[in-house]
Amino acid sequence: MNNLDDLKSLNTELNIVYRYLRKLKISHEDAEDIVQETAYKFLQYYDSIRTPKIRSWLIRVAINYHHDQYRKNNRVMLDLKEDQVKTLLKDLPEEILLSNERLSDIEYILSKLKPTYRELLLLKYIWDLKYDEISEILDMKVNTVKTSLFRARKQFAKLYREANR
Known part of the structure; x- marks a missing residue:
C-alpha cells in the first residue's frame, strides 16, 4: 500500500x-x-x-x-421504517403492521435474534441482496446462507407469535 x-x-x-x-x-x-x-x-x-x-x-x-x-x-438500536418491516413480514396480515407498537415489537424481536440471524434478515430483506452476495459478505457457502436464512425467518416468526399472544 x-x-x-x-x-x-x-x-x-x-x-x-x-x-x-x-x-x-x-x-x-x-x-x-x-x-x-x-x-x-x-x-x-x-x-x-x-x-x-x-x-x-x-x-x-x-x-x-x-x-x-x-x-x-449488550445493546443494539434498530430503527426500522414501516416499509422495511412489511418486507420482513410479507407473509403476515397487513393489520399487524399498522400500529407503531408493532414496529417496536418487531425491532425488539429482531434484537432478540442471534446477531447472525438478524444480519441475514437485514441483508436479504432490507438490502435486497442475493444469496451469493450475502455469502460473499458473510464468508459462508450459499447453501449455508439459505439454510440459516430459513432458520432466521422461522425463529423470527416464532418469537413474533409468542410476543403477540
Whole structure:
C-alpha cells in the first residue's frame, strides 16, 4: 500500500463499509469507530490478506468488530421504517403492521435474534441482496446462507407469535 491510488481505493471501500454499517442502523459515531478499527486492521495485516475481494474482507472485519462490541455492551438500536418491516413480514396480515407498537415489537424481536440471524434478515430483506452476495459478505457457502436464512425467518416468526399472544 504505497501509492496514492491504493489509498484512494481503500478510502472508497471504507466509505462503502461505513454506509453499510449505517444501513444496519449503527450510530454515526459507532460506525466511524468501527471503520477506523477496520482500516487499522487492514493496514496492520495488508501483507497477509489473501483474498482478492477486499470489500468483503473489510465488511467481515467491520461486522465482527461490531458483534464483539455488541457482546461487550449488550445493546443494539434498530430503527426500522414501516416499509422495511412489511418486507420482513410479507407473509403476515397487513393489520399487524399498522400500529407503531408493532414496529417496536418487531425491532425488539429482531434484537432478540442471534446477531447472525438478524444480519441475514437485514441483508436479504432490507438490502435486497442475493444469496451469493450475502455469502460473499458473510464468508459462508450459499447453501449455508439459505439454510440459516430459513432458520432466521422461522425463529423470527416464532418469537413474533409468542410476543403477540
